[in-house]
C-alpha cells in the first residue's frame with residue numbers, strides 16, 4: 001500500500017497525516033504542490049488540512065489549480081483512493097471530486113474542539129472498521145466547515161448512502177449535519193474532522209485510527 005501526502009504552502013497537518021498512515025502500515029511519500037506527478041504505484045492520495053495558500057480567494061480554491069492538481073484528478077479518474085481532511089475536503093470540492101461546498105461556519109467563528117461524530121455508513125473502505133451508527137470523538141479545527149449542497153444533491157447522497165459521518169450534535173450549520181461524504185465510486189472521502197489528530201493514545205484519543213487501519217489493511221489484503 002503506497003500513499004502520497006500532498007503538501008501545499010500553508011498545509012499544517014501533512015506530517016501528522018503521514019505519521020498516521022505509516023503507523024497503520026502504509027508506505028508514505030510526501031509530494032510537493034509544485035510536483036506534477038505522483039510516485040509510481042500510488043494507491044492513496046491524502047490531501048491534508050491547513051490553510052493552503054493562506055485560504056486566499058476561498059479555502060482550497062488555489063490548491064485546486066496547483067501544479068499537482070492534474071495528477072490528483074487523473075488518479076481519482078482511474079479509480080484511485082483519495083482522502084481529503086479539512087482543508088483537503090475543501091480542495092476536493094473545489095476540484096469537483098466531491099459534490100457540495102464548505103461555507104463559513106454558521107456562527108462565523110473558528111471552531112476548534114473535539115467533535116462527536118456518528119458513523120453514517122460502513123459501506124466504504126474508509127469506514128468499514130467502524131460499527132454503523134457508532135459515535136466517535138474526532139477533533140475539528142475550521143472556520144469554513146459548513147457543508148452545503150442543493151436539495152437534489154443531498155437526496156442523491158442520501159439515496160446512494162454516501163454520507164460517511166454526521167455531527168452529533170450539530171456544530172457548524174452543515175446541511176443534514178454532514179461532516180464527511182463519499183464519491184459515487186466510494187473511493188474518495190472528504191471530511192472536516194481530523195482523524196489523524198486522534199490516531200494514537202498519545203494524542204488523547206484514537207477513534208480516528210480505525211479509518212487508517214481498515215483502509216490500509218483492506219488494501220494490503222485485497
Ligand SMILES: NC(=O)CC[C@H](N)C(=O)O
Nearest residue numbers: 049050086087142143144
Ligand atoms: N484545519 C483545517 O484544515 C482548516 C481548513 C480551513 N483553513 C478552515 O479554516 O476552514
